[in-house]
Amino acid sequence: MPMQPCLLVRLVDGELARQALKNLDALNQNYTPLRIGDELALPIFEDSDLNEMGIDYRLESVDVEHAPPPIDPHSRLNAVIASMVDANEHLMQSVPKKWERLDDLILFPKDAFLGEEWTSIIEQHTHFFERVADALNAKRIGRQQPIAADTVRSAQVELLHGADGWVEVNDNGLVFGFDATKVMYSSGNVTERHRMGRMKADGEVVIDAYAGIGYYTMQLLVHANVKHVHACEINPHSIKALEWAAKRNGVDSKLTIHPQDNLITLRDLEGTADRVLLGYLPSSEMTWERAIQALKPKGGTLHIHMNVEEERIDDWCKDTLQQCLAYAKAYGHDWHINTFHLEKVKWYAPRIRHVVLDASFSSRSSAS
Numbered sequence: 001m002p003m004q005p006c007l008l009v010r011l012v013d014g015e016l017a018r019q020a021l022k023n024l025d026a027l028n029q030n031y032t033p034l035r036i037g038d039e040l041a042l043p044i045f046e047d048s049d050l051n052e053m054g055i056d057y058r059l060e061s062v063d064v065e066h067a068p069p070p071i072d073p074h075s076r077l078n079a080v081i082a083s084m085v086d087a088n089e090h091l092m093q094s095v096p097k098k099w100e101r102l103d104d105l106i107l108f109p110k111d112a113f114l115g116e117e118w119t120s121i122i123e124q125h126t127h128f129f130e131r132v133a134d135a136l137n138a139k140r141i142g143r144q145q146p147i148a149a150d151t152v153r154s155a156q157v158e159l160l161h162g163a164d165g166w167v168e169v170n171d172n173g174l175v176f177g178f179d180a181t182k183v184m185y186s187s188g189n190v191t192e193r194h195r196m197g198r199m200k201a202d203g204e205v206v207i208d209a210y211a212g213i214g215y216y217t218m219q220l221l222v223h224a225n226v227k228h229v230h231a232c233e234i235n236p237h238s239i240k241a242l243e244w245a246a247k248r249n250g251v252d253s254k255l256t257i258h259p260q261d262n263l264i265t266l267r268d269l270e271g272t273a274d275r276v277l278l279g280y281l282p283s284s285e286m287t288w289e290r291a292i293q294a295l296k297p298k299g300g301t302l303h304i305h306m307n308v309e310e311e312r313i314d315d316w317c318k319d320t321l322q323q324c325l326a327y328a329k330a331y332g333h334d335w336h337i338n339t340f341h342l343e344k345v346k347w348y349a350p351r352i353r354h355v356v357l358d359a360s361f362s363s364r365s366s367a368s
């Protein structure tokens, strides 16, 4: 136990003295107060100005224990960083206040620990990110980059500490595995993912035209008990993750993955599906026609994702339903709209919502 300067007071004055020391910025909370007989030893900083204590005390060096690390992760992160930046106030203000945890990987926002001052601190402390990981009970550290503007939605995550980006996460009783540095995980779509798991789709054949790592596919296969999912996916890293999740969740026999561009693979699925998911933002419009053609001749349901300005949502719904009926008609289907529902998933940007239009179509002949 380290010897520390302490202020000794009568036990009965302990709480009063602790408060007074805090007010004077003299209480050293890196060490734990110690009871010695009927006195309490309160660790203090050296050279503390105790003129205004107003309580009887004496000073002594005492063996006190280090205080346990704070339970709250923000405090632990701040404490470990403060020890490396000599409590530099300016730098402490830019310590990240939020992060995302995937498995034992912490992902900080894209502006975290950037700039000359941080670079120099990180160079001085070769174990900087290892210590940050320790403070957050993690093993790996990454920094988010904006989602790439490419079609495959490559995640751009810079790994700052750790050997690789493979993570395994649980969601709604399912397990997903993917390389977080290569593919994106939309943690914000949780309500939509779980909604897919509650779909009344027992025994259906479903096409997930933008399957990603299987966010919706697995929910439908496991929780909604669909008969089969055809998952279209173009990104090899997402395909690897899809295969992994199908095996891990025990549904690989009910999943067919169609690698390549869905505009090509959907052609082979014409007339086969009860339901097609079009989960692509900002718009999935390029696949609407093929999706209509992929539904069974008797009709079926589309889940059309789109980013829409709040005030345009009603018009967009009407236009989209009309456009789908027009595609159906051009394909030789005499369909009508059976039911439709608009799901507001989340705000994508100010005034712009990520919405999903569930539209069910059925053939007039099968209805009569």
Ligand SMILES: C[S@@+](CC[C@H](N)C(=O)[O-])C[C@H]1O[C@@H](n2cnc3c(N)ncnc32)[C@H](O)[C@@H]1O
Binding pocket: 151, 152, 153, 186, 189, 209, 210, 211, 212, 213, 215, 216, 232, 233, 234, 235, 238, 260, 261, 262, 263, 279, 280, 281
């Ligand atoms: C944003 S993710 C969507 C994942 C999930 N549906 C969601 O909303 O959370 C889109 C996925 O579609 C895939 N993708 C994009 N264009 C595609 C195309 N033309 N054909 C097949 N897959 C495509 C991307 O690789 C990516 O994995």
